[in-house]
Amino acid sequence: MNQHPSSAEQTEREERREFAALQWFAVVVTLIVVISALVIGRQIGEDVQNDAPPLHPARMATNAADAAAPAAGAATTASASAGSSGAAPQPGAQAASSPGPVKKTAFAPPAADQIPEGPMGDVIRQGEQIFLHTGANAKGFVGNTLNCVNCHLDAGRLANSAPLWGAYLSYPAYRSKTKSVSTFSERLRGCFMYSMNGKAPPDGHEVLVALETYSYWMAQGTTVGEKLPGSGYAKLPKPEKAADYARGKAVYEAQCALCHGANGEGQRSGDVQVFPPLWGAQSYNWGAGMADLHNAAGFVKANMPLSRGNTLSDQQAWDVAQFIDSQERPQDPRFTGDVASTRKQFHDTENSLYGTMVNGKLLGQGIR
CATH class of the missing domain: 1.10.760.10 (Cytochrome c-like domain)
Incomplete structure (x- = not known):
C-alpha cells in the first residue's frame, strides 16, 4: 500500500527549499555589491589621481635626473622634497594654498663641491x-x-x-x-x-x-628651451621720469664709488681685480650688453650695491645706469670708421647712448 506524505511534511519541505533559495540569492547579491564597490572605488581613485595638479616640467625633469643620477646634484626649490617623494599633492590642499597657476621659482644649480x-x-x-x-x-x-x-x-x-x-x-x-x-x-x-x-x-x-x-x-635638472625665472637680467619697467645723469651721479657717489672708484676705475689688490671698472680703458666696450641701459639698470636693481640687491628704487637703478653708460669706454669692434653710421647700424635704440651727445660730448669715440 502506497503511503503519501502528510500535508505538514510537504509544507515543511517547501519552506526549506524556499529558505535555501533565499540564502543563495543573498550570497549572489552580496557578491554583486562587493564587486561593484571595488570597481567604483578604483575608478574614484583614478579620477582623483588624474585631477591632481601636475608637477612643473622643470621639477619633473629634476626628479628624473635625481632618480637616474643622484651624483648630478641638481638642487631645486623648497618643493623638491615633496616632488621627489613621489606623493601627489592633494587637490583640496592645492586649491586652498595656491589658487590659480603654480608660480615658478628660481632654479638652484648644483654646488661647486658636486x-x-x-x-x-x-x-x-x-x-x-x-x-x-x-x-x-x-x-x-x-x-x-x-x-x-x-x-x-x-x-x-x-x-x-x-x-x-x-x-x-x-x-x-x-x-x-x-x-x-x-x-x-x-x-x-x-x-x-x-x-x-x-x-x-x-x-x-x-x-x-x-x-x-x-x-x-x-644647467642639470632644467628643461631645454624653458625660460626659467631669473635666467637673464631683471626686466624693469620704464622709469616714471626719464633717466637723469645728475640724479644718477648722486646715486653713484653715495652707493657705488666706495667699491668701483670715483672715476669708475674699480679696485685692485696686486694683480687681482677685486671690484670691476665700470668705464674707461679696462672696462667693457661699446658693443657689450651692459652698455645698453635696460641691461645695466636691471643688473643694478637686482644685485647692487653688492649683497644689498633690490634696495635701490627702479628710478635710482635707471638713473645710475644712465650715469655709468654716459662715460666713455673702448670702441665697438664693429666700428665702421664713423660714429654716426655705427650708431645707425648697431646702436639705433633708446637704450644705447652710443653716438649721442651727453654734457656737450659725443659718446662713442672710444678710449684713445
Missing part, C-alpha cells in the same frame, strides 16, 4: 676657473681686467645676473644683435669680443669647450 671626478669633471673645473679668473686662464682672448664673474655673479649661479644655467638653455636662438641664429658657443665668443674687449676664441677652442661644459653641468 663637480664629479674624472675627465668630465676636469673640464668642468677648467671652465669654472676660466669663468672666475678669465684673464689668467684665457690669455690672448681678454683685452681688459674684467672676469666673467663680474657680470654673472656667484660663479655664474646667481639668478637675475644672467646665470649660466639660464643662458645654456636659451641657445641656439635668433639674435637681433647678429641678425642670425647663434649657437651657445657663438654667444660665448661674443662675450670675449665685447664684454672682455678682446678677441673671440676660434670655434672648438679648449676655452670655449670648457666654458660650455661648465654651463652644461650648471
Whole structure:
C-alpha cells in the first residue's frame, strides 16, 4: 500500500527549499555589491589621481635626473622634497594654498663641491676657473681686467645676473644683435669680443669647450628651451621720469664709488681685480650688453650695491645706469670708421647712448 506524505511534511519541505533559495540569492547579491564597490572605488581613485595638479616640467625633469643620477646634484626649490617623494599633492590642499597657476621659482644649480671626478669633471673645473679668473686662464682672448664673474655673479649661479644655467638653455636662438641664429658657443665668443674687449676664441677652442661644459653641468635638472625665472637680467619697467645723469651721479657717489672708484676705475689688490671698472680703458666696450641701459639698470636693481640687491628704487637703478653708460669706454669692434653710421647700424635704440651727445660730448669715440 502506497503511503503519501502528510500535508505538514510537504509544507515543511517547501519552506526549506524556499529558505535555501533565499540564502543563495543573498550570497549572489552580496557578491554583486562587493564587486561593484571595488570597481567604483578604483575608478574614484583614478579620477582623483588624474585631477591632481601636475608637477612643473622643470621639477619633473629634476626628479628624473635625481632618480637616474643622484651624483648630478641638481638642487631645486623648497618643493623638491615633496616632488621627489613621489606623493601627489592633494587637490583640496592645492586649491586652498595656491589658487590659480603654480608660480615658478628660481632654479638652484648644483654646488661647486658636486663637480664629479674624472675627465668630465676636469673640464668642468677648467671652465669654472676660466669663468672666475678669465684673464689668467684665457690669455690672448681678454683685452681688459674684467672676469666673467663680474657680470654673472656667484660663479655664474646667481639668478637675475644672467646665470649660466639660464643662458645654456636659451641657445641656439635668433639674435637681433647678429641678425642670425647663434649657437651657445657663438654667444660665448661674443662675450670675449665685447664684454672682455678682446678677441673671440676660434670655434672648438679648449676655452670655449670648457666654458660650455661648465654651463652644461650648471644647467642639470632644467628643461631645454624653458625660460626659467631669473635666467637673464631683471626686466624693469620704464622709469616714471626719464633717466637723469645728475640724479644718477648722486646715486653713484653715495652707493657705488666706495667699491668701483670715483672715476669708475674699480679696485685692485696686486694683480687681482677685486671690484670691476665700470668705464674707461679696462672696462667693457661699446658693443657689450651692459652698455645698453635696460641691461645695466636691471643688473643694478637686482644685485647692487653688492649683497644689498633690490634696495635701490627702479628710478635710482635707471638713473645710475644712465650715469655709468654716459662715460666713455673702448670702441665697438664693429666700428665702421664713423660714429654716426655705427650708431645707425648697431646702436639705433633708446637704450644705447652710443653716438649721442651727453654734457656737450659725443659718446662713442672710444678710449684713445
